[in-house]
Amino acid sequence: MKRKLKFLGTVAVITGFVMLVYLYGLQNGQKGQEFPIIGKAEAAGGKVTDPKGTAPDRYVYYPGTERLAEDEIRMVVCGSGMPAARHGQAATCFLVETGNGDKFLFDIGTGSMANVAGLMIPYDYLDKLFLTHLHTDHMGDIDALWAGGWTAGRTGPLKVWGPSGLTPELGTKYAMDNFLKHANWDYTTRSAMISPIPGMIEVQEFDYKVENQVVYQENGVTIRSWPAIHTGDGPVSYALEYKGMKVVIGGDTFPNTWFLKYAKGADLVIHEAFMMPELFVKLYNQPPQLAWRVCCAFHTSGQAFGKVMSEVKPRHAVAYHFFNEEATRYSLYENIRETYEGPLSMATDRMVFNITKDKIRERMAVMTDDAWAVPSGKRQPGPEKGKPSTFSPYILQGRWDKGVQPVQKKMLDEFMEKYNLQDQDWRKQMMQK
């Protein structure tokens, strides 16, 4: 009983204190003054001083609602996790948008396309992909970008930039050529039904060894690469330069001297940071002999990440490549803070950074789970005429057109008239069979 009373007393004291803080805040808020005690709560965004007022300065980004300024860069984390899939976090993918309207995907890790699609950007604008290396957790969703964009109106080929390897079979060109071979049935049949050009992949493979080389330069945007050190020759890090600003995408890498040199002083620097080996054993089911190499022999530990950033001194550092959750984020943050005191974000999917010369702002994107494709204004052409059929007569004679065409005739006739498709009426041929 005594304990219960004591508990109730404590609750009353806490409630009283919270009320006081609230009233104090209310009073100060009405006077338009800063709220000194729970200032952090402003993470939820701006002030609403009138009951009909809006709060434009929320801590969220609503895709498709903000025009970038000419001298601004936006970077959206579309994947920040691990090769093992998880609903809450996809594998590596960063979208960088520049004030001139250009958009660049850096990696397209498994599961990341759901986040890219959630931004509801026309697929025509998502045609430039830069691969840091050819691990599948950095390119696994290329199928969804390739075929998803194709079926949802992309008018041109997908363009892919990526590094060479120790041998031609370890390079980006080989990976993409063989992706298309693996998807040959998909490519052949979709080409016949939709349009062949958006199903093509244009590959620009460059030498992974060249330091700080220009791999892309157009429209005021320069993208450079330099070697990264990971599980074998080939991986690279990228820097995107625009209007005197620089965003570095490290990819997967052990700390290296090229990174220290070429990422130095950049505005936003993204580098991997791996959890402690103990967590790989406990949470990721890895044997200890693997866990301590994964974190720290071909990846970068928290302490090492911090050391790199203390040398590079970016305006803002971003750590990625860990499942960001209660069990991991605090210890990794502490690991990093052993060696780095500067501005830092612990990446998770849908995190958004807006970068200008004056300010770097971090927010979270609020996306729909039910995204649709958005038109760009250009229309995809139809399939090429006169190509050999993808069907044998045997399969075609099994179609039940006589049964179903009468019941869908009215609906399709109306559609045909609305879009003037009379000369493309595919039904006549089918009914003759």
Ligand SMILES: [Zn+2]
């Ligand atoms: Zn990797």
Ligand SMILES: [Zn+2]
């Ligand atoms: Zn990786």
